[in-house]
Amino acid sequence: MWIVPERVIADLMTREAAFDAVEQVFAAMAAGAARNFPVVREALGHEDALYGFKGGFDGAGQVLGLKAGGYWPHNMDRRGLINHQSTVFLFDPDTGQPTAMVGGNLLTALRTAAASSVSIRHLARPDARVLGMIGAGHQATFQLRAALEQRPFEKVIAWNRSATRLDSLRVVAEEAGVPFESVPLEGMREADVIVTITSAFAPSLLADHVSDGTHIACMGTDTVGKQEVESSLLGRATVFTDEVAQSVTIGEAQHAVAEGLIRAANITPLGAVINGTRPGRVSDRQITLFDGTGVGLQDLAVASAVVDRAIAQGIAIEVEF
Amino acid sequence: MWIVPERVIADLMTREAAFDAVEQVFAAMAAGAARNFPVVREALGHEDALYGFKGGFDGAGQVLGLKAGGYWPHNMDRRGLINHQSTVFLFDPDTGQPTAMVGGNLLTALRTAAASSVSIRHLARPDARVLGMIGAGHQATFQLRAALEQRPFEKVIAWNRSATRLDSLRVVAEEAGVPFESVPLEGMREADVIVTITSAFAPSLLADHVSDGTHIACMGTDTVGKQEVESSLLGRATVFTDEVAQSVTIGEAQHAVAEGLIRAANITPLGAVINGTRPGRVSDRQITLFDGTGVGLQDLAVASAVVDRAIAQGIAIEVEF
Numbered sequence: 001m002w003i004v005p006e007r008v009i010a011d012l013m014t015r016e017a018a019f020d021a022v023e024q025v026f027a028a029m030a031a032g033a034a035r036n037f038p039v040v041r042e043a044l045g046h047e048d049a050l051y052g053f054k055g056g057f058d059g060a061g062q063v064l065g066l067k068a069g070g071y072w073p074h075n076m077d078r079r080g081l082i083n084h085q086s087t088v089f090l091f092d093p094d095t096g097q098p099t100a101m102v103g104g105n106l107l108t109a110l111r112t113a114a115a116s117s118v119s120i121r122h123l124a125r126p127d128a129r130v131l132g133m134i135g136a137g138h139q140a141t142f143q144l145r146a147a148l149e150q151r152p153f154e155k156v157i158a159w160n161r162s163a164t165r166l167d168s169l170r171v172v173a174e175e176a177g178v179p180f181e182s183v184p185l186e187g188m189r190e191a192d193v194i195v196t197i198t199s200a201f202a203p204s205l206l207a208d209h210v211s212d213g214t215h216i217a218c219m220g221t222d223t224v225g226k227q228e229v230e231s232s233l234l235g236r237a238t239v240f241t242d243e244v245a246q247s248v249t250i251g252e253a254q255h256a257v258a259e260g261l262i263r264a265a266n267i268t269p270l271g272a273v274i275n276g277t278r279p280g281r282v283s284d285r286q287i288t289l290f291d292g293t294g295v296g297l298q299d300l301a302v303a304s305a306v307v308d309r310a311i312a313q314g315i316a317i318e319v320e321f
Numbered sequence: 322m323w324i325v326p327e328r329v330i331a332d333l334m335t336r337e338a339a340f341d342a343v344e345q346v347f348a349a350m351a352a353g354a355a356r357n358f359p360v361v362r363e364a365l366g367h368e369d370a371l372y373g374f375k376g377g378f379d380g381a382g383q384v385l386g387l388k389a390g391g392y393w394p395h396n397m398d399r400r401g402l403i404n405h406q407s408t409v410f411l412f413d414p415d416t417g418q419p420t421a422m423v424g425g426n427l428l429t430a431l432r433t434a435a436a437s438s439v440s441i442r443h444l445a446r447p448d449a450r451v452l453g454m455i456g457a458g459h460q461a462t463f464q465l466r467a468a469l470e471q472r473p474f475e476k477v478i479a480w481n482r483s484a485t486r487l488d489s490l491r492v493v494a495e496e497a498g499v500p501f502e503s504v505p506l507e508g509m510r511e512a513d514v515i516v517t518i519t520s521a522f523a524p525s526l527l528a529d530h531v532s533d534g535t536h537i538a539c540m541g542t543d544t545v546g547k548q549e550v551e552s553s554l555l556g557r558a559t560v561f562t563d564e565v566a567q568s569v570t571i572g573e574a575q576h577a578v579a580e581g582l583i584r585a586a587n588i589t590p591l592g593a594v595i596n597g598t599r600p601g602r603v604s605d606r607q608i609t610l611f612d613g614t615g616v617g618l619q620d621l622a623v624a625s626a627v628v629d630r631a632i633a634q635g636i637a638i639e640v641e642f
Contacts, residue, residue: 005642037363037373042356044378044385046414052358053374053387057365064365066374066389068410072417085417089389089410093367096393096406101422103642317640321326321424 001321004303004310006103012315013110013306015117015146021301022114023121023274025058026242029297030271030278034058036243036295041070048073054296057093065090067104067299084108088303098321102303109139111298113146115242116195116217119290120150122273123240123280124193124215129154131178132191133169134205134228135198135220136160141172143195143219148176157183157191161204185209196220196228207233212285218252219292227255229289235261237289240270240280242298251293267291322642325624325631327424333636334431334627336438336467342622343435344442344595346379347563350618351592351599355379357564357616362391369394375617378414386411388425388620405429409624419642423624430460432619434467436563437516437538440611441471443594444561444601445514445536450475453504453512454490455526455549456519456541457481462493464516464540469497478504478512482525506530517541517549528554533606539573540613548576550610556582558610561591561601563619572614588612 004012028034034056041052055066069086076083086104091097120128131153133144144156156173158166158180166182173180181187188194188209196205198220207230210216216237220228234256241247248257248264256262270290272278281288310316325333349355355377362373376387390407397404407425412418441449452474454465465477477494479487479501487503494501502508509515509530517526519541528551531537537558541549555577562568569578569585577583591611593599602609631637 003640003642005640007641035363037361038359040358040361040374040376042358042376042378044380044414046378046380049414049417051378051385051412051417053361053376055361055363055374055389057363057367057372059365059367064372068376068387068412068419069417072415075416079416081416081418087410087412087419089408091372091389091408093365093370094393095396095400095402096370096372096390097402098389098408098422101419101642319324319326319638319640320328321324321422 001098001319002100002307002311003317003319004100004102004307006105008310008315009103009106009306012309012313013107015110015149017305018110018114018302019117021305022111022298023118024061025297025301026118026271027274028058028060029243030269030275033060034297036297054299056297056300058297058300061301061304062093063090063300063304064093065300067296069104088299090300090303090307100307102306104299107299107302107306109142111302112139112219112294113142115292115298116143116219116290117146117150119217119240119270120147120193120215122270123288123290124151125213125284128192130191131156132188132194133158134194134196136165136169137197140197141168143197144169144172147193147195148178153178156180157187159183159185159188198228199226200228201225203227203230205229207236210287212287214287216287216289217292218289221252222294223250224254228252231255231259231261234289237287239267239289239291240273241267241291242270242293243295244269246293246295247291252291322419322640323421323628323632324638324640325421325423325628327426329631329636330424330427330627333630333634334428336431336470338626339431339435339623340438342626343432343619344439345382346618346622347439347592348595349379349381350564351590351596354381355618357618375620377618377621379618379621382622382625383414384411384621384625385414386621388617390425409620411621411624411628421628423627425620428620428623428627430463432623433460433540433615434463436613436619437464437540437611438467438471440538440561440591441468441514441536443591444609444611445472446534446605449513451512452477453509453515454479455515455517457486457490458518461518462489464518465490465493468514468516469499474499477501478508480504480506480509519549520547521549522546524548524551526550528557531608533608536609538611538613542573543615544571545575549573552576552580552582555610558608560588560610560612561594562588562612563591563614564616565590567614567616568612573612
């Protein structure tokens with residue numbers, strides 16, 4: 001039984017390894033070889049915390065387990081700890097015995113960034129050169145770093161409700177040698193790829209802010225009621241997702257489905273595009289939209305990859321359990 | 322972060338500690354201070370395994386976490402491992418950080434035995450002297466050992482579909498200095514307390530096999546379709562349970578409820594009896610029946626107790642996580 005603590009993961013895990021793990025598990029999900037379990041998410045009635053479990057089994061990669069944890073909104077203020085806290089537990093699918101316990105905080109950020117990157121790799125135009133960012137929280141820097149690796153972007157444009165917070169994104173873009181510009185929402189018409197990563201309950205990006213041929217990755221909506229983009233944009237776009245069942249209930253597509261603008265049957269699992277069983281982008285004028293809801297199998301996939309790396313590098317702690 | 326491996330638990334945990342932990346958490350549940358989360362239970366499509374999570378939060382004891390694991394039916398045949406495999410993970414309810422990982426196999430047996438013992442303590446007649454056992458699997462020996470401590474029993478009578486398997490119970494009874502007798506089902510009329518612990522899908526104990534004044538603890542039914550006792554027995558008895566929602570859906574009461582013999586509102590949480598807010602046994606002629614379905618909070622309660630003992634005795638393994 002291996003322990004990989006949170007503190008060692010930053011030096012162990014790469015964006016490339018996270019990308020490969022997430023791409024593979026999306027493919028396995030679409031092929032029916034990997035399956036997420038029902039999500040448990042509970043308000044504790046203590047510290048205003050939300051806590052739960054996201055589990056799954058990837059029969060292709062033989063990865064079984066869960067991520068447990070949640071959101072403790074007073075952690076930072078009261079204790080100097082980050083508010084999102086999670087831990088991944090892996091089990092031997094042959095026996096049911098635990099095999100690994102892995103810090104899940106950084107991995108969650110990396111797997112979420114990897115998901116939008118996988119969507120850009122498979123759905124953005126090859127000639128995409130302008131990357132748009134909506135949102136400037138902690139997770140936005142992860143999304144930006146990962147997205148920048150998928151095309152030879154020549155400019156990053158970004159919008160946030162509070163523009164002063166955009167400096168964290170400016171630093172990331174400039175580190176990558178890419179010019180950065182703060183723009184109004186209308187300025188997003190210049191973008192070839194747009195990543196939205198907010199916790200909003202009302203749309204900021206409207207259909208009129210998006211040009212034909214754009215790829216949009218909506219990464220912020222994971223709960224009933226949240227919304228990042230105008231629902232008519234989904235009617236105008238070809239919609240892809242990590243998991244259709246989540247997309248239509250807690251993802252960005254929930255609103256367009258409720259309004260009858262699209263149907264679940266019109267939403268394509270990104271894994272099917274990866275597998276080549278369903279078409280991805282078919283024209284340079286088409287808007288593609290990836291609804292990234294976040295699934296437990298992503299967490300298990302990156303955790304399994306990090307355990308392999310930790311063992312190989314002699315960093316994993318072995319415990320006789 | 323503490324690790325308490327399966328191998329050290331037999332020497333650490335006592336039936337008394339398990340009894341106290343389960344009694345306290347039943348009381349907290351009934352008082353509304355502790356709550357089980359929705360259960361996840363999935364067929365993996367691999368090794369014929371069932372796998373899932375039982376989580377909960379005890380706000381009274383400040384215990385948060387889950388038991389993860391399940392049933393791997395080929396473990397023993399193929400690998401010499403026990404078929405039920407589970408692990409308990411505890412979290413700090415103030416921060417969401419993991420605090421302990423505990424082997425759950427023996428604890429599951431102890432907490433299940435403790436549940437029927439708690440029901441006997443609170444619901445059996447004080448003058449109960451004959452203990453009846455239905456079922457003779459591995460878990461039956463745990464139920465018997467724990468039950469024997471609750472009254473000065475003078476005889477154990479037992480029935481199993483295959484009578485040859487009763488020897489394991491005979492050994493336990495004789496170790497405790499109590500005479501043991503294998504009986505036909507009709508012989509159960511002599512029992513003052515009956516514990517059923519089978520995995521049957523059809524009743525063995527019929528209403529006609531039970532005398533007035535008996536306390537019955539039905540501990541085997543935890544799934545839709547399973548059944549240990551004739552449903553009319555529940556109509557005749559006063560019914561108690563660990564958790565009403567489970568009792569009427571996956572517990573022994575599912576059949577009597579479906580047949581209209583009892584209603585959920587007629588079933589009393591055992592914790593309310595412990596708390597003194599609802600009556601338990603009110604006459605020597607009354608049949609009391611405890612429907613023990615098994616809840617995650619029981620697992621967390623005994624795991625938390627064992628972690629405290631392991632730390633106090635210097636046996637817990639500390640890992641910087």
